[in-house]
Amino acid sequence: MARTNDPEGLRQRLVDAAYVAFTTRGYHSSAIHDLKREAGVTGGALAHHFPTKKALGLAVIQDRVAEAVETTWIAPVRVATTTADGIQAVFATIVSELERKGAVSGCPLNNLALELSREDEAFQAAIEAIFLRWRTAIADKLRADLRAARIDDFDPDAMATLVVAAYSGAMAMAKASQSVVPLTVCAEQLTSILQNRTSQ
Structure with missing residues (x-):
């Protein structure tokens, strides 16, 4: 070489x-x-x-997986007018890309979390740090919506956890079925929940 x-x-x-x-x-x-x-x-x-292979694995998680979550989820939510708009945009982009590829390989973060989190503390800490950053970004956007009176009062941290968990589960189902339907249903339901919280 x-x-x-x-x-x-x-x-x-x-x-x-x-x-x-x-x-x-x-x-x-x-x-x-x-x-x-x-x-x-x-x-x-x-x-x-x-x-070591572990050192390479940690670099993948801390560099590439973190970057993928930042680009796919965190940045679009931050720049959106509302959290609901950001979530809709994220799901629409992901569904469009999966339809273009014609296959669902799953969420990179979820795939590695399921395989590695229980067997190594360093992997677990690196993976949880990404999940925490992801949840925090959504919760911060929800707090901005609350301050702007775009939505009624509720727990932003709990809602952020629900959004991440719902997406993660929908992506796992989409991978199992090789269909984007679980993702489109999840997007509709999450958006409906947030829109029903809209301040009148």
């Missing part, structure tokens, strides 16, 4: 390849030799950046 004078670029290739492998095939089902081949790197280069 060719040597590279771009160590950061090489590291990013490794994390990118591992992200795809770990969130689709699974962490334990992804062999190191396959990751080296898919990233186009040598064993020495891999060991230099990530001395």
Whole structure:
């Protein structure tokens, strides 16, 4: 394999390849030799950046999975006019992308949470930190809606937990059925709940 004078670029290739492998095939089902081949790197280069598979897994969670949640969920909710608008936009984007792909591989965060959270404290902490940031972003948006009197008073933290849990469950069902229907139903119900809270 060719040597590279771009160590950061090489590291990013490794994390990118591992992200795809770990969130689709699974962490334990992804062999190191396959990751080296898919990233186009040598064993020495891999060991230099990530001395263990766990180190690579943590980089995937902290870099790529966190970034995916930020881009897919947190940023759109923050810039939306209301929380309900943000949730509708997120679901619409995800459903459109899944329909374009013609397959549902599941939520990367959920996939790794189900596989890794119980077996390693470092993985558990990294995964929970992303869930916390996700819930906090939604709760903060709900508090902004409350301050602007767009919705009636209720518990933003509890509602944020419900939104994340409902989406996570709907995505698991969509993966099992290979259908976006659970996601569209979930979006409709969450939006209805928030719209029914709208201040008159």
